[in-house]
Amino acid sequence: MAYVYDDQNIFAKILRGEIPNDTVYEDEYALAFRDIQPQAPVHVLVIPKGPYVTYDHFANAATDAEIVGYSRAIGKVCALLGVSPGEGGQGYRTIANSGDDGVQEVTHLHTHILGGRPLGRMLQRARD
Numbered sequence: 001m002a003y004v005y006d007d008q009n010i011f012a013k014i015l016r017g018e019i020p021n022d023t024v025y026e027d028e029y030a031l032a033f034r035d036i037q038p039q040a041p042v043h044v045l046v047i048p049k050g051p052y053v054t055y056d057h058f059a060n061a062a063t064d065a066e067i068v069g070y071s072r073a074i075g076k077v078c079a080l081l082g083v084s085p086g087e088g089g090q091g092y093r094t095i096a097n098s099g100d101d102g103v104q105e106v107t108h109l110h111t112h113i114l115g116g117r118p119l120g121r122m123l124q125r126a127r128d
């Protein structure tokens, strides 16, 4: 089944300027803003400006320029936030939840950048 983009999702409204956001970075391809319910001292969402639902949708349907632009924006945001280990930061985690099993709440691709404290295991083990 092909992806159908819902242009009424909350991040589409943010991109259109209909809802305010706490912007960290913006360029032609991406917008980065602070998560409204942060789960770590650093919690920023990076979204592409195009209408993509999930990472695989974006990877398969976006132009090369969009893919490079989005990827570079994530790199710039990590540097801006001071979490990049390559620049003396303590590290971070990127997460892009997709679909039902991925527990995606907002149906516009977004990459979470989390950091500012030790983040624990990537996933809980079944017996934890």
Ligand code: AMP
Pocket (backbone or CB within 6 Å): 010, 019, 021, 033, 034, 035, 036, 037, 038, 045, 096, 097, 103, 104, 105, 106, 107
């Ligand atoms: P998910 O789709 O599960 O990856 O998570 C969506 C994320 O968007 C959650 O961490 C929310 O706290 C965040 N969120 C929802 N609405 C807003 C908003 N208006 N501004 C910033 N972050 C938001």
